[in-house]
Amino acid sequence: MSTQTETHEFQAEARQLLRLMVHSIYSNKDIFLRELVSNASDALDKIRRAKLVDSGLRADVEDLHIRIEADPGQRTLTVRDNGIGMSRDDVVDLIGTVAKSGTAELLEQLRSAEDAEGSRELIGQFGVGFYATFMVADRVTLVTRRAGEDTGTRWESDGDGTYTVEPVQDAPQGTAVTVHLKPKDEEDSLFDYTAEWKIREIVKRYSDFIAWPIRMEVERRGDGGDGDGAGDGDGPQRELATLNSMKALWSRPRSEVAEEEYKEFYRHVSHDWNDPLETVSLRAEGAFEYEALLFLPSHAPLDLYTRDSRSGVQLYVKRVFIMDDCQELMPEYLRFVKGVVDAQDLSLNISRELLQQDRQIHLMRRRLVKKVLSTVKGMMTSDPDRYRTFWREFGAAVKEGLLSDTDNRRTLLDIASFASTHDPEQQTTLAAYVERMKEGQEEIYFMTGSSRSQIENSPHMEAFHAKGYEVLLLTDAVDEMWVEAVADYDGKRLQSIAKGQVDLDDAAAEENEKQEDDQRREEFAPLLSWLGESLGEQVKEVRLSTRLTSSAACLVNDAHDMTPAMERMYRAMGHAAPSAKRILEINPDHRLVTGLREAHRKEPSGAALTETAELLYGTALLAEGGALDDPARFARLVSERLAGTL
Known part of the structure; x- marks a missing residue:
């Protein structure tokens, strides 16, 4: 190990975050102390847990x-703890580098934020913790020693882009962070972070629930006291006082807890600086007992859809911290839920492997999930605005549960909202869609796509627009998958308007339409047969369309075929996904199609006719956002046809 002081540069993202902190983008600077106390609390949780797992660990607990x-x-x-501490490598990895998904996206959004409030909300979603010290500090010094190791580490930086690291031989177990505060100014006269009253106020407001004693030497109140320190008789008497109550919020009745206390506890467990959207509490008694305090965030974290996102809630056993992200207590589709579950009957030495097999954990998970989902369902009627916020931020993740959680599928369908042609401003539930269905309508119509505008302008929508049928517009990637797993809702079959045959005619018109269709099929049979042969490499069938009113052609999947978007998703995940040929539907009333029929009747073959068939297929593919196999050839054919019209 090196005995000399080393100078390192912060990772690029860390430098940018430091610069933002130094220039004080966040108005409430008090939270730097909350962040330091929260980190210290985590370190104490971890040392107690480490000692339980390894009784031979050289650590004082x-x-x-x-x-x-x-x-x-x-x-x-200085904020000091005697917790787990850090090794030299830990210090460099955890403080010199921001190894968190979404960092680049956060910084880009911060640079483009128009005001301080916007910046505050973005920083809140990220939770930068230790870096908050640079809002109030000219320099920060950290001295730490990991439990079980002999040598400590000193880290120091003034936030200018570099930091120093050097070994320390006599460092105590744990971590001490010393904040060298900026010079006093007019603002500091009201917010002096060395003043006892100010420190008491911050700890009481933000950290009263911390399970470990937060101590500070304070001026003795009155003549007596139980402190262990005193002055020299001439100056004020001093004592060591505990500043926090250490009462676990989840064990207290909701009527006894102020809303602000819940908000601060949420910030502690989530490292999110924003307020939670909803607080969910649960107490189970009987065969096995546990208490839970869960939170629905008001913003989706930036790493919600990345592979390395943190998920799960904190697990305690009899108030003893066991693990940070207990994924066994919360399914993947509810990975944004934060909070604490405190069980009474589990072993303190329970491992992740045992958790996966534990019956109590499975029963707790089932009840916690039902409680979260029922809370969301309750918001739909009690506070629609908050529900809409929830669904905007987390709806795409929740819909993943339609694939994985069959036990709660009905509830998930009840709480889901979707864009629809019914109202361009508001989303709709499936229940509301069913209430508006036309008389005799038996299917819930939907279409998937990359955006609302792409779907609304799709040729597949033409007949539905013309006849006033409502269509759900599904634009999340997960929509491509769950619609294949969910057959119906309230007995109404879910039907893609881009798959299979479409029949929107009522019973009275059905017989007349059938006769007309038979006649048209006979008239167009030679053209359909020829197009099928000419485009045989691209399509499996060519048929007349009942869904087109203004477009010449569209591409349709067979009822049970995989959509092109689903094929692309499978390939992106490294899975084999054979391409399925699709059906080309042509509009018998479109003049391009009628003209093509006449041209084919007069001359059943020829290069010009074949090129027109290529153009017909290519325009249908482009209309749905597909990619041409040979875009250069298509462009040449279009140019030549346009030149011929001049």
Whole structure:
């Protein structure tokens, strides 16, 4: 190990975050102390857990605590813990690098944020923790030693893009962060972070529920006291006081907890600076007992859809912290839910492997999921605006449950909302769609696509627009998959308007339409047969369309075929997905099609006719956003045809 001081550069993303902090994009600077106390609390949880798992670990866990030390003369504030500590590599990896998904996206959004409020919300979604110290500090020093190791590490930086690291031989177990505060100004006269009253206020507001004692040497109140320190008789008497109540919020009745306390606890467990959207509490008694305090965030985290996103809730057993992200208690599609579950009957030494097999965990998970989903369902009627916020932020993730959680599929369908042709401004539920269905309508019509505008302008929509049928517009990637797994809702079959045959005629007109269709099929039979042969490499069939009113042609999937979008998704995931030929439907009333029929009747073959068939197929493919096999040839054919009209 090197014994010399080393200078390193922060990772590029870390430098940018530091620059944002130094220039104080967040108005409430008090939260830097909350972040330091929260980190210290996590370190104490981890050392107790590590000692439970490994009784031979060289670590002192007799008096785990957090201590705050203020020095007004030197303008420093130190937050010290005797928790798990960090190794040298931990320090470089955790502080010198922001290894969090979504960092680049966050920074880009911050640069384009128009105001301080917008920046505050974005930073809140990210939760930058330790970096918050640079809002109030000229320099930050960290001294740490990992439990079980002999040598500690000192880290120091002024936030200018570099930091130093050096070994320390006599560092105590745990971590001490010393914030060298910026010089006083008019603002600091009201917010002096070395003042006892200010530190008490911040701890009470943000960290009262922390399970570990937060201690500080304070001026003794009155003549007595139970402190263990005193002055020299001439100056004020001093004592070591505990600043927080250490009462677990999840064990207290909701009527006894202020809403602000819940908000601060949410920020502690989620590292999100924003308020939660909803608080969910649950207490189970009987065969096995547990308490849960869960939160629905108000913003989706930036890493919600990345592979390495953190998911799961904190697990405690009899108030003892067990693990941070217990994925066994919350399904993947509810990975955004944050909070704590405290079980009474589990072993303190339970491992992730045992959790996967534990019957109590499975039963707890089932009830927690039902509670979360029922809370969302309740919001739909009690607070529609909050429900709409929830669905806007997390709807795409929740719909993943339609594939994986068959037990709760009906509830998930009830709480889901979708864009629809009924109202361009508001989404609709399936229940509301069914209420509006036309008399005799038996299917819930939908179409998937990359955007609302793409779907609404699709040729497949023409007949539905013309006859006033409502269509759900599904634009999330997961929509391509769940519609294949869900057959119906309330007995009404889900039907893609881009698959199979479409029949929108009522019973009275059905007989007349059938006669007309038979006649048209006979008239167009030679053209359909020829197009099928000419485009045999691209399509499996050519037929007359009942869904087109203004477009010449469209491409349709067979009822049970995989859509092109689904094929692309499978290939992107590395799975084999054979391409299925599709059906070309042509509009017998379109003048291009009637003209093509006449040209084919007069001359059943020829290069010009074949090229027209290519153009017909190519325009149908482009109309749905597909990619041409040979775009250069298509462009040449179009150019030549356009030149011929001049």
